[in-house]
Amino acid sequence: MRESHRRLLLDLLSLPTSPFHEHAVIACIRGWAAGRPGIKLTADRYGNLRLDLRRGGRGPTPDFFLSAHLDHPGFAAVRMLDDHRLEARWHGGVQPDFFREARVRFHSNRRWVRGRIDSYEVTDVMGRQRVSTAVVSVSRPVAVEAVGMWDLPNPTIRGSRLFARGCDDIAGVAGALAALDVLHDLGKPVHMGVLLTRAEEVGFAGAIAACRSGLLPKKARVLSVECSPVQPGVQMGGGPVVRVGDRMSVFDNGMIAWCHQVGEALARTTPDFAFQRKLLDGGSCESTAYLEYGRPTTGLSLPLGNYHNMDHRAGRIAPEYIDLKDFDRLVCWLVALATAEIRSKRGSPTLRQRFDREHRIWGPMLKQSSW
Ligand SMILES: [Zn+2]
Incomplete structure (x- = not known):
């Protein structure tokens, strides 16, 4: 590499x-x-x-x-509900159970702000249970539309x-x-x-x-x-x-x-x-x-x-x-x-060539043999 x-x-x-x-x-x-x-x-x-x-x-x-x-999959900050509670929007396919008290981080004003999920709302999205929003306890205020991710290293x-x-x-x-x-x-x-x-x-x-x-x-x-x-x-x-x-x-x-x-x-x-x-x-x-x-x-x-x-x-x-x-x-x-080199945009060039080759061998036998 x-x-x-x-x-x-x-x-x-x-x-x-x-x-x-x-x-x-x-x-x-x-x-x-x-x-x-x-x-x-x-x-x-x-x-x-x-x-x-x-x-x-x-x-x-x-x-x-x-x-x-x-x-x-991740969050976007919506608004601060008070000094230490953030409402955040979620997008992506993660099962709701994984959100319980999970640690998260938001990238706000060029630094990460850590937080923990207090509660979350689940809605039905085309037959699947998906988290829509969450309330997050954060260590300091987070800017509107800040990117949120899981708090992983x-x-x-x-x-x-x-x-x-x-x-x-x-x-x-x-x-x-x-x-x-x-x-x-x-x-x-x-x-x-x-x-x-x-x-x-x-x-x-x-x-x-x-x-x-x-x-x-x-x-x-x-x-x-x-x-x-x-x-x-x-x-x-x-x-x-x-x-x-x-x-x-x-x-x-x-x-x-x-x-x-x-x-x-x-x-x-x-x-x-x-x-x-x-x-x-x-x-x-x-x-x-x-x-x-x-x-x-x-x-x-x-x-x-x-x-x-x-x-x-x-x-x-x-x-x-x-x-x-x-x-x-x-x-x-x-x-x-x-x-x-791409010889054909349709089908596999080699596969088609192999089949054509096989047809040249077996085609005459099909015609000549009894049927
Ligand atoms: Zn994905």
């Missing part, structure tokens, strides 16, 4: 972020892009970001995009594992940027965009807006780079997962086959590269939105521990974690995908 990528990952994971309050992460990315003149940064009116890297001619707009989201590395307040999806963002960085330095022809979306955790709000605003071009093929809970058949440290679908959709077969094919080629040639393939139906991801808005898509997932900070075994809020080996392999895979 490049030291600069490790630094970027740790820096981004230290920042406050929650749905609709991604400004700290966005400012960091703007600074990152400003130091790389080959990368063009644009935004739509919804605040989604797009980074384009174009080297060599292939039309004005990239047709291949990585996508990751800038938020993590800054990112730490233990062995090959990285623990953080929210890997989902900041680790995905860091992975996409790291791949862009490698491609930027590589000097090879490349034509790729990275779409960084807002407020995924409320139901793909930024991704939907990016499709509608045109920030994500109509004909783009999209690869969601994200973190998904480890489930049976998936191994943490076993490599990123090409995601054939989620809880809501089955993804594009051509995109999946292409990722699989490039992954297999890497596994043959690159020591320590490994990947997995799975239907990850424990949750849903932005690919479902891209698919509905007509973009061929699949996802590459980092296996994630303590999904949405829920440590079900201990029954309490805990840091999310990923394996750094999986992160490295993800970057390697994304770079290979961006530089791989």
Whole structure:
């Protein structure tokens, strides 16, 4: 792993972020892009970001995009009820039981203010129990609209594992940027965009807006780079997962086959590269939105521990974690995908070629044999 990528990952994971309050992460990315003149940064009116890297001619707009989201389930400060009690709004998929007396922190006027949840309101959101607001005891007044997160430590590395307040999806963002960085330095022809979306955790709000605003071009093929809970058949440290679908959709077969094919080629040639393939139906991801808005898509997932900070075994809020080996392999895979020759935008080139070859052998036998 490049030291600069490790630094970027740790820096981004230290920042406050929650749905609709991604400004700290966005400012960091703007600074990152400003130091790389080959990368063009644009935004739509919804605040989604797009980074384009174009080297060599292939039309004005990239047709291949990585996508990751800038938020993590969290709070926004609404108002101080008195000197030490804050009303806060919550967005994201965390089971209400985990809120009981949980410790939180709000990033207010450039410093963290710690607090503890006194009470919370639960509402029904499309058949699911979701916390809407909470009253928090805080050590000092918190500014309106300050970002709130669980009170968990800054990112730490233990062995090959990285623990953080929210890997989902900041680790995905860091992975996409790291791949862009490698491609930027590589000097090879490349034509790729990275779409960084807002407020995924409320139901793909930024991704939907990016499709509608045109920030994500109509004909783009999209690869969601994200973190998904480890489930049976998936191994943490076993490599990123090409995601054939989620809880809501089955993804594009051509995109999946292409990722699989490039992954297999890497596994043959690159020591320590490994990947997995799975239907990850424990949750849903932005690919479902891209698919509905007509973009061929699949996802590459980092296996994630303590999904949405829920440590079900201990029954309490805990840091999310990923394996750094999986992160490295993800970057390697994304770079290979961006530089791989794409012969067909539909279907898997190799699979179709194999079937055509088989037809040349078996077609005549079908015709000549008795039937
Ligand atoms: Zn999430």
